[in-house]
Amino acid sequence: MSLPLITLYDVPATIPQPWAPNIWRVRFILNYKRLRHRTVWVEFSDVEATLRTIRAPPTSTRSDGREVYSLPVIIDSLRPTSSPIILSNVNTIAEYLEVTYPARPIFPEGSRAMQSLFVHYIQETFARPLLPILVPLTHQILPERSQAHFRGVSAAAQPVQLTGQQREQAWRAVKEQFDFLAVILDKNSGSDGNGIVAMGHDVTYADFALCSVLIWIERISPHDGWARVRQWNNERWVRLWELCRNYMDVY
Known part of the structure; x- marks a missing residue:
């Protein structure tokens, strides 16, 4: 009989390692909390059908009432319950894993509100200038079936x-965000903090959200994007990467 574990659903690519930032946030937590897990790979064209089959909740609902299904999704079979727990939405999953498996917390006491604001900033503001650069490059490393799926959706x-010229202008906008965040994190420098991690001392969910964006850059644009970023702000981002390296295993 197989051992109970947590199943994480992810999207495949033609490169060896996974790239999707939101899914990496969950993988970081699973590794950090040392929770036994495995990855199931689902092509983009199969996501909705697969998630409906396993009865995963939709991620959101559109204005026209149509349910939207997206990854990450987990199935938790570790708990001795009558049926597995199935969850979608990265922040919902993060909260669930923290409450259900409180050892090695990712939300130190009293930090939930501020970390939630930080993660919202990373997702909605910090990473936005990267989209016109990395989305086309990401499309290129998807399997042909996934590329065909997006071609079939619409020309847009x-x-x-x-x-x-457009790419250089876009990278300047990206650097502005990195520079701004470096100034903010430098407020943790000094005798009481190292200035590298968001909470000042140990890695937390906020750092995993940020490092997930770094992974996206490194995996999709190693020779251009990551070559730039790793030199910015006195190599601060490489140091954060190294702090998170122990939690990058893929199972």
């Missing part, structure tokens, strides 16, 4: 590559 779903 096919990302457009930036020209050289």
Whole structure:
């Protein structure tokens, strides 16, 4: 009989390692909390059908009432309950894992509100200038079946590559966000903090959200994007990467 574990659903690519930032946030937590888990790979074209089959809750509902299904999703079979727990939405999953498996907390006491604001900033503001750069590159490393899925959705779903000048302008906007965040995190420097992690001392959910974006850059644009980012702000982002390295295993 197989051992109980947590199943994490992720999307495959033609590169060796996974790339999706929201899914990496969950993988970081599973590794950090040392929870036994495995990855199931689902092509984009199969996500909705697969999630409906396992009765995963929709991620959201559109204005027209249509339910939206997206990853990450987990199935938790570790708990001795009558049926597995199935969850979607990265923040819902993070909260569930913290409450259900409180050892090695990702939300130190009293930090939930501030970390939630930090993660919202990372997702909605910090990472936004990366979209016109990385989305077209991400599309290129998807399996052909997934690329065909997006081509079939609509012409607008096919990302457009930036020209050289447009790309440099986009990277300048990205650097502005990195520079701003570096100034904020530097407030943790000094005798009471190292200035690298968001909460000042140990890695937390906020750092996993940020490092998930770094992984996206490194996996999708190693020779251009990551080569730039790793030099910015006195190599601060490489140091954060190294702090999170122990939690990057893929099972």
